[in-house]
Amino acid sequence: MKQPIAGDERVAIIAHDDxxxxxAFVERxxxxxxxxxxxxEAYRQDLEGLARWLATRGxxxxxASREDLSSYHAAQPVSVRSMARRQSSFRRFYAHLARNEPSRENPTLLMQRPKTPRGLPKALAEREVEALLAAPDAGTPLGQRDRAMLELMxxxxxxxxxxxxxxxxxxNPRQGVLRVTGKGGKDRLVPVGQVALExxxxxxxxxxxxxxxPGSRPDPLFLSVRGQGMTRQMFWTIVKRHAQSVGILARRVSPHVLRHSFATHLLNHGADLRALQMLLGHSALSTTQIYTLVAREGLKRLHAAHHPRG
Structure with a gap:
């Protein structure tokens, strides 16, 4: 194959076989x-990026060899977390190929995995959550909808x-629960507090x-003014707007921060870690255990602020 000019990897056509x-991999x-x-979609994009880069090199x-993958990582630098996800995509893809052809060499087997820093989830203080929940104007229809969504979150x-x-x-308001479909299509029952129910x-x-x-799909619980289901982007905007209105810095709050706050505050008030795992829908307890570190950091700050020798 003729060697392409520099930069061609951005527009290179993915080979039909690739x-x-x-x-086939994504389907599997x-x-x-x-x-x-x-x-x-992340797996697909990672593999298509590699395929385009390889195509410019014939x-x-x-x-692809282990050297090809190493060269690609060097030529396409990304953050540590993105690198970890990219390598996960490649490992699964080449394991898929080796599963179909056991004699095929897997170029990812000896590649060193990047060490990703384990950042602690950011949670709001309880008084900040109270202010955020009270921010929507309950005297307006949109304010009532936003308040209901924030309370439930x-x-x-x-x-x-x-x-x-x-x-x-x-x-199910009678039983005070929701049936939630989480990651991997797994369902779980989640209780709803009395205030949120109201x-x-x-x-x-x-x-x-x-x-x-008229004619709109009546299925979604929360609707936009157009009668359609809400989107993640819509709710992200709602959270940011109400956070700013009560003086919470926009960079400190997001929908996921409310989830982190839920978990952290439950632990602070004595919740069992196994029960919290079920509520959050975590498949592994180790994922939930990070919130014990958050609670511990909060206790350390409390001690430092109020103990005479803190």
């Missing part, structure tokens, strides 16, 4: 592991995708009917 191999991990759409994914520790994808049929019921009786449009 495109087919990527599609979706059917076997039930991964979320965002994870599958190679394809199947023939904090009361149940939902992921933002779980919140906006909630269906009306999965809300705000949701008020929204359902007085606001949601105003947003239902």
């Amino acid at each position: 495109a087919q191999a990527i599609a 991990v979706w059917s076997e592991d039930g991964l979320a759409d965002r994870t599958l 190679r394809n994914l199947a023939a 904090y009361a149940s520790g939902l992921r933002v995708s779980e919140l906006v994808e909630l269906s009306l049929g999965n809300y 705000h949701i019921d008020r929204y359902l009786s007085t606001v949601r009917p105003l947003h239902l449009k």
Whole structure:
């Protein structure tokens, strides 16, 4: 193959065989592991980036060597976390190829994995959460909807995708629970606090009917003014706007920060770690255990601020 000029990797065409191999891989991990759409798309983008880079060098994914992958990482620098995700994509893809052809050499086997720093989740103080929840103007329809969403997010520790994808049929006010579909398509039952229930019921009786449009799909629990389901971006904007209105710095708050605050505050008030794991929908307890570090850091700050010898 003729050597392309510099920069061609940005526009290089993915070889037909590579495109087919990527599609087959994504289909397989979706059917076997039930991964979320965002994870599958990240895998696809990582592999397509590698395929384009290899194409400019007259190679394809199947023939890539460990040296090729090392050169690609050096030529396409990214953050440590992005590097870890990229390597995960490559490891799974080449394990998939080796599974189909056991004699095939896996170029990722001896590659060193980057060490990702384990950052602690950022949680708001309880007084900040109270201020944020009270920020929407409950005298307006949109204020009632926003208050109900914020109350539910904090009361149940939902992921933002779980919140906006909630269906009306999965809300059971009589039992005070939600059926939530989390990562990997796994369902779990999540309790809803009494305060959140009251705000949701008020929204359902007085606001949601105003947003239902003729012919609109009535399934989503929370609707936009156009009668459609909310999006993650919409709720992100809602959280930022109300946080700014009560003086919380925008960079400190996001929908996920409410989930972190839910977990941290439960632990601070004596919640059991196993129960918290079930509430958050974590598949491994080790994922939940990081919140014990957050709670410990909070106790250290409390001691330093108030103890006479802190």
